[in-house]
Amino acid sequence: MAEKMMIEDHIRKNKRLTVVVCVMMALLFIAVVFAVGYIFVGNIYISLIFALPIALVYVLVTYSFSVHTVLSAAKARPANPQIREEKLLIYKVEDMAIAAGLPKPKVYVQDSEYINAFATGKKPENSVICVTTGALRKLNQEELEGVMAHEMSHIQNRDILIATVIIGVVGAISLIAEILFYSMFWGGAGRSRGGRNDGNVIMIVIAILFVILAPIFARLVYLMISRKREYLADSSGAYLTRNPNGLAQALEKIKGDHPTTKPKGSKTIAPLYISNPFKSNARTSIWSTHPPIDERIKRLRSM
Amino acid sequence: MLLIILAVVAVLIIVAFALIYWGFFNKIIRQENRIDNSWSQIDVQLRRRADLIPNLLNAVKGYMKHEKEVLENVTKARTSLMSAKSPQESIDADNMLTGALKTLFAVSEAYPDLKANTNFLNLQDELSNTENKIAYSRQHFNDSVLSFNNTIETFPGLWFARRMGKKTREMLQIPEASREVPEVKF
Numbered sequence: 001m002a003e004k005m006m007i008e009d010h011i012r013k014n015k016r017l018t019v020v021v022c023v024m025m026a027l028l029f030i031a032v033v034f035a036v037g038y039i040f041v042g043n044i045y046i047s048l049i050f051a052l053p054i055a056l057v058y059v060l061v062t063y064s065f066s067v068h069t070v071l072s073a074a075k076a077r078p079a080n081p082q083i084r085e086e087k088l089l090i091y092k093v094e095d096m097a098i099a100a101g102l103p104k105p106k107v108y109v110q111d112s113e114y115i116n117a118f119a120t121g122k123k124p125e126n127s128v129i130c131v132t133t134g135a136l137r138k139l140n141q142e143e144l145e146g147v148m149a150h151e152m153s154h155i156q157n158r159d160i161l162i163a164t165v166i167i168g169v170v171g172a173i174s175l176i177a178e179i180l181f182y183s184m185f186w187g188g189a190g191r192s193r194g195g196r197n198d199g200n201v202i203m204i205v206i207a208i209l210f211v212i213l214a215p216i217f218a219r220l221v222y223l224m225i226s227r228k229r230e231y232l233a234d235s236s237g238a239y240l241t242r243n244p245n246g247l248a249q250a251l252e253k254i255k256g257d258h259p260t261t262k263p264k265g266s267k268t269i270a271p272l273y274i275s276n277p278f279k280s281n282a283r284t285s286i287w288s289t290h291p292p293i294d295e296r297i298k299r300l301r302s303m
Numbered sequence: 304m305l306l307i308i309l310a311v312v313a314v315l316i317i318v319a320f321a322l323i324y325w326g327f328f329n330k331i332i333r334q335e336n337r338i339d340n341s342w343s344q345i346d347v348q349l350r351r352r353a354d355l356i357p358n359l360l361n362a363v364k365g366y367m368k369h370e371k372e373v374l375e376n377v378t379k380a381r382t383s384l385m386s387a388k389s390p391q392e393s394i395d396a397d398n399m400l401t402g403a404l405k406t407l408f409a410v411s412e413a414y415p416d417l418k419a420n421t422n423f424l425n426l427q428d429e430l431s432n433t434e435n436k437i438a439y440s441r442q443h444f445n446d447s448v449l450s451f452n453n454t455i456e457t458f459p460g461l462w463f464a465r466r467m468g469k470k471t472r473e474m475l476q477i478p479e480a481s482r483e484v485p486e487v488k489f
Contacts, residue, residue: 084428091432098344099439101337101447242442 015232018162021225025169028221029055032173032214035207036180051176058175059168067128070120070272076108076130085136092145093129096152099240105129105155113259115139115250118272119151122161129155138257139250146246149237150274157236159229160272170222174215181212220287227291234296238303248300251275255293327454327463334451338472341444342390348440349384349393352400352433356381359426363407366417370410376403394441394475401434445474 037047079086090107097104105121108130115135121127129151131144139147154160238244254275276290360374367374380400387393408427411417418424452471455464 087428091428091435095435095439098436099443101341101443 015157017228018225018232021221021228022162022166025166025218025221025225028214028218029169029173032176032211035210035214036176039180039204039207039211051172054175055169055172058172059165062164062168062171063122065164067121067126070118071108071128071130074108074110074118074130076110079107079109079131088141089131089136089144089148092141092148093152095145096148096240099149100152100156102152102156103127105152107131109133109136115254115257116273116275117147117151118274119154120160120272121155122158122164124155127155127160134257134259138253142243142246143250143253144246145241146237146243146248146250147274149240150233150247151237152240153233153236154229157229157232159233162229163226163272166222166225170215170218173218177211177215180208223287223289226289230290231296231299234300235303238300244300244303248297251293251297251300255297323459324463327460328467331451331454331460331464331467331469334447334454335469335472338444338447338451341440341447344440345390345437345444346393348433348436349397352397352430352437353381353384355426355429355433356400359407359423359430362420362423362426363411363417366414366420367410370407373403373407373410377407379403390475391473394477397437398477404430404434441475441477448472448474 033047033051036051040047079090081087081090086107086109089109093107094104102124105119105124105127106129108128110116110130110132112132113134114132115138117129117131117135119127119129129148131147135144135147234247237247241247275293276288356377360377363374377400380396380403384393384396384400387396411423454460455469456471
């Protein structure tokens with residue numbers, strides 16, 4: 001029982017952090033919009049008129065990236081119940097859906113030497129879990145169960161939805177900054193600032209710098225959220241199986257696994273995977289989508 | 304003036320109370336429904352398991368000529384599973400069945416022909432699949448009972464639950480013995 005409560009505490013702490021970071025993101029977006037308004041016309045509210053539709057369109061476009069888009073980017077195929085290891089995989093996914101009290105996700109398989117898996121789908125009702133053939137071959141049933149629990153937790157915590165919306169906002173901030181940059185380059189912004197004094201010029205320079213730096217900052221905030229959600233999925237996954245060891249062992253196998261072939265599929269879906277297939281897991285960096293694998297194993301072992 | 308302020312405060316308190324009651328009423332009902340739903344999940348798996356047994360017995364009948372007792376134990380456990388009346392009885396019968404099946408599968412190791420039979424292998428996978436699913440749906444059931452009991456035993460849920468006439472639910476117990484691997488002698 002004591003063990004269980006500890007996992008629940010992990011979950012609660014992680015959820016709180018995610019909320020804080022999401023609020024930071026929203027504030028950043030508003031600040032960018034106001035700064036752009038100040039630079040162009042000296043009125044911070046005017047820019048809302050064009051910035052809000054841009055953000056809305058951006059979020060809608062990323063939102064419309066369907067499960068199908070992701071699956072074809074990963075070159076995944078539906079799991080075949082005629083093959084024994086894929087049948088057992090389907091069983092495992094069903095088990096985790098039962099443990100989480102959620103509808104069963106569809107199960108897909110991706111041909112790859114790497115041990116990896118990802119979940120996608122914005123609602124639990126139409127979610128998909130995809131596993132590499134490398135994972136099926138190299139992981140035992142306990143480890144596979146840990147990985148499936150991790151993916152099921154992403155679905156349960158609505159991480160795919162959160163990531164989609166945040167990627168949309170990051171994109172919108174970048175786009176606004178880019179528009180500003182090009183319009184200044186072509187002298188478009190100069191006209192509207194005709195009659196101002198020197199004090200304002202300094203303010204405008206600061207505002208411009210801020211807008212240029214904002215996309216970088218937004219990206220960092222997004223990556224921070226992404227790493228927080230990974231820790232959360234680890235701990236709620238451990239809660240589903242009541243066995244943190246399975247996932248810890250699987251992560252250790254992923255760490256020691258170095259296939260010679262290059263990872264397949266598109267880089268854009270890298271943040272979805274249980275561990276980033278395009279980066280070495282050893283280094284810690286603020287530019288990582290995932291937390292360092294050793295830290296994840298350490299936390300799971302301490303549960 | 305003071306009267307108006309007092310009246311507004313009184314109305315606000317009543318509205319707040321009504322909202323809290325509404326929230327707790329729905330929460331309690333929702334959590335209770337979740338318990339019933341997770342029980343029906345277990346029941347579906349138990350039925351599926353009971354349905355698989357005759358197929359399994361048919362598959363092994365031709366091979367296991369000298370293991371009458373093992374097969375009888377499986378049949379017996381199935382019968383008590385089918386006739387169980389309460390959730391706890393079903394779970395106990397299922398544990399008995401799990402034990403009997405473990406012995407059967409352990410004994411089957413001695414029959415290479417049977418081990419090569421794809422039908423038998425499929426049934427073995429299916430049965431261990433239902434076993435895992437029962438374990439997880441039982442866990443989900445107990446989780447649901449825990450959160451329901453927590454809601455109606457802590458303040459202020461306690462207060463609303465009493466007015467709604469709700470009582471705490473029992474968790475499903477797993478006997479210690481069922482966790483042991485049965486001994487097999489050849």
